[in-house]
Amino acid sequence: MSGSQAGEGLNRVAIVIPALNEEAALPHVLGEIRAAGVERVVVVDNGSTDSTAAVASDAGARVVREPAKGYGAACLAGMAALSADPQVPEVVAFMDGDGSDDPRVISSLVGPILRGHADFVVGVRRKEESGGVPLHARAGDAVVRSLARALHGVCLADLGPFRAIRWSSLESLGMDDRNWGWTLQMQLRAHRRGLRYREIPVPHRPRLAGTSKVSGSLLPSLRAGMKMFRVLFAER
Numbered sequence: 001m002s003g004s005q006a007g008e009g010l011n012r013v014a015i016v017i018p019a020l021n022e023e024a025a026l027p028h029v030l031g032e033i034r035a036a037g038v039e040r041v042v043v044v045d046n047g048s049t050d051s052t053a054a055v056a057s058d059a060g061a062r063v064v065r066e067p068a069k070g071y072g073a074a075c076l077a078g079m080a081a082l083s084a085d086p087q088v089p090e091v092v093a094f095m096d097g098d099g100s101d102d103p104r105v106i107s108s109l110v111g112p113i114l115r116g117h118a119d120f121v122v123g124v125r126r127k128e129e130s131g132g133v134p135l136h137a138r139a140g141d142a143v144v145r146s147l148a149r150a151l152h153g154v155c156l157a158d159l160g161p162f163r164a165i166r167w168s169s170l171e172s173l174g175m176d177d178r179n180w181g182w183t184l185q186m187q188l189r190a191h192r193r194g195l196r197y198r199e200i201p202v203p204h205r206p207r208l209a210g211t212s213k214v215s216g217s218l219l220p221s222l223r224a225g226m227k228m229f230r231v232l233f234a235e236r
């Protein structure tokens with residue numbers, strides 16, 4: 001498939017963005033997504049107290065509201081919205097709403113799935129750019145990945161949020177983590193189900209605007225870490 005054919009395939013792709021108070025970054029992120037050639041974008045507003053929903057809608061995204069807090073709950077709400085459409089997407093990609101993930105590489109992320117070479121592709125944040133991720137978050141991530149290897153026999157280079165998966169594969173995983181265990185649960189279940197898994201390096205930028213709700217402070221990071229530990233043991 002040539003580059004332009006991969007570009008054409010983007011009409012079979014939908015992007016889900018879980019967002020909490022991202023009014024400052026979203027217009028730029030959504031502009032980049034449109035420029036990259038993806039039009040089907042669902043922003044899940046997870047009880048924002050700012051104008052996240054309005055700016056997302058003004059920028060042409062479809063807005064779904066999920067009042068129950070939690071990153072996974074928001075992703076599930078995005079899936080539910082897409083599954084209610086007359087036609088489900090062939091591939092769904094997830095990315096953050098803060099501008100850390102660069103939509104310009106979306107074709108490389110979804111390409112292997114559209115071409116039938118993979119079912120699930122995770123963007124591995126390039127190490128030289130992970131200065132945007134605080135040390136405690138990187139260390140916690142490394143511990144979780146070591147345990148994933150020890151307990152599940154799976155080697156994961158990253159648990160990054162920028163990822164793409166074949167719709168039918170995602171459905172087969174029966175995802176139910178409603179919080180920060182979502183990304184890890186997807187990788188562990190994909191491994192257990194024998195999905196064709198790939199990792200590709202992706203750029204990672206500091207958030208464009210607004211404030212971090214997770215890795216920027218210790219307590220939310222610890223809470224996210226605890227959720228991941230729970231998933232590590234529950235998924236055995």
Ligand SMILES: Nc1nc2c(ncn2[C@@H]2O[C@H](COP(=O)(O)OP(=O)(O)O)[C@@H](O)[C@H]2O)c(=O)[nH]1
Nearest residue numbers: 018019020046070071074096097212213214215
């Ligand atoms: N649905 C949902 N999304 C959240 C929540 N907290 C943060 N997010 C979103 O998850 C993504 C990552 O959060 P962020 O604050 O950037 O965390 P950081 O990258 O660790 O600093 C962003 O798109 C946030 O808007 C939450 O409680 N629920």
Ligand SMILES: [Mg+2]
Nearest residue numbers: 096098100207
């Ligand atoms: Mg972030």
